[in-house]
Amino acid sequence: xxxxxxxxxxxxxxxxxxxxxxxxxxxxxxxxxxxxxxxxxxxxxxxxxxxxxxxxxxxxxxxxxxxxxxxxxxxxxxxxxxxxxxxxxxxxxxxxxxxxxxxxxxxxxxxxxxxxxxxxxxxxxxxxxxxxxxxxxxxxxxxxxxxxxxxxxxxxxxxxxxxxxxxxxxxxxxxxxxxxxxxxxxxxxxxxxxxxxxxxx
Numbered sequence: 001x002x003x004x005x006x007x008x009x010x011x012x013x014x015x016x017x018x019x020x021x022x023x024x025x026x027x028x029x030x031x032x033x034x035x036x037x038x039x040x041x042x043x044x045x046x047x048x049x050x051x052x053x054x055x056x057x058x059x060x061x062x063x064x065x066x067x068x069x070x071x072x073x074x075x076x077x078x079x080x081x082x083x084x085x086x087x088x089x090x091x092x093x094x095x096x097x098x099x100x101x102x103x104x105x106x107x108x109x110x111x112x113x114x115x116x117x118x119x120x121x122x123x124x125x126x127x128x129x130x131x132x133x134x135x136x137x138x139x140x141x142x143x144x145x146x147x148x149x150x151x152x153x154x155x156x157x158x159x160x161x162x163x164x165x166x167x168x169x170x171x172x173x174x175x176x177x178x179x180x181x182x183x184x185x186x187x188x189x190x191x192x193x194x195x196x197x198x199x200x201x
Contacts, residue, residue, distance in 0.1 A: 015058050018050040019065045026069030032079075040176045041135075043069065047105045048131035048188035052124060053195055056109030063105025067098035084152055085143075092146030100138030107134055121193070128188030132180040140169045 022043055025031035033040040043066045051059025074082035074093055085093045108131040115123035144165045147153045153168075162168035 011054065011058075015050070015054055015061060018046055018054070018058070018062050022046050022062060022065040023069060026066070026072075031069070032073070040179055041066075041070075042180070042183055044104070044132040044135050044180060044184040045188045045191070047101070047135075048108055048128045048184055049192045049195070051105050051109035051131065052112045052127050052188075052192040053199070054109075056106045056113065059105030059107075059109035060102045061105070063101040063103070064098065066105070067101035070101070071097040085147055088150050088152060089146055092142075096139065096142040096146060100135065100142050103138055104131060104134040124189040124193045124196075125185060128192065129181060129185040131188065132177070132184040136173055136177045136180070140173060144169070 022031075025043055025046065031041065031043050033042070047059065047062045047066050050062035070079075070082070071094060073079040074086040074097070077083045082093065082097075085096070108127050111130050112123055112127035115126055119126070143153075148157075148165055148168070156172070157168045160168065160171040162171050
């Protein structure tokens, strides 16, 4: 019983550390790179690491922390794009910030758990790559669902020359999504693999 309690306590401490890291990164230059359009985020890295090392549930909690920081940037106005969406549809923005990020972390953990028994080393790379890809797909899917028909997003789509939602996603995400994917894959897989070896997972 004492061992079970110790394991649970250790898990909670590790999860708390990962969550704290996400908040520290989010409100420092390490977490977001501001651009005129979609903000580039590096918070998929700790979400991926948390999901890989601690499992799908922890990945969902880390994703929730990520989404919460994203919503805070809208409330504070530090992200003009999110602040505009907040003024259009607060509930839609809350869903867009939170739910895709929870799913992203949870699914990343499931992907790693499914691959690890069969692909010990490459499972870290695939899961780390899946995290930013899922973030982009789920976030943009929610954005399209709640905001694509609004004047604000329609004006953005017109300025990009996007004739439909799929083209809007491709043109809007573009190079930014590629940067997120590369960074999370390289850093996330390296860090999670090193920590897994050090912690004897």
